[in-house]
Amino acid sequence: MSASREIAADAELIFELIADPARQPRWDGNDNLAEAEAGQRVHHVGDVFTMTLTGDGAVRENHVVEFDEGRLIAWRPAEPGHEPPGHLWRWELTPIDSSRTRVTHTYDWSQLKDEKRVARARATSQHRLRASLDRLTATAEAV
Helix, strand or coil: CEEEEEECCCHHHHHHHHHCHHHHHHCCCCCCEEECCCCCCCCCCCCEEEEEECCCCCEEEEEEEEEECCCEEEEEEECCCCCCCCCEEEEEEEEEECCEEEEEEEEECCCCCCHHHHHHHHHCCHHHHHHHHHHHHHHHHHC
8 A cells, every 4th residue: 555745845855854764763653662872874775773663672674676866665563583574665756846846755565474463464454554745745845
């Protein structure tokens, strides 16, 4: 599933908010991200960044599988030391002009192999994707 919206900010600024994991908890619409250590800014496919989750404080390794600086970033989360179970978070940025960007946020769990995670994956609704976009918009437009 995916959601899109136009943000009144340039793609470079928005991409920095997404590609720097330490900034993600500020705009996460799933209220699932507690914190990430500074200095993990993503630069290419193959990077792995860690994130501490809310609730139980579990840590996830996020394996970057798609990357185009300023335009596209996608990762597959996994428990530390394990292979990703198959779900994917993707952000695509399309500049409209120098001060506006169309942002599409996608959550793809079609390849999810871990049955224990399917209920949680189904609970991640388009509403939650839009919530992340709305919070990202507020953060980017305030800069």
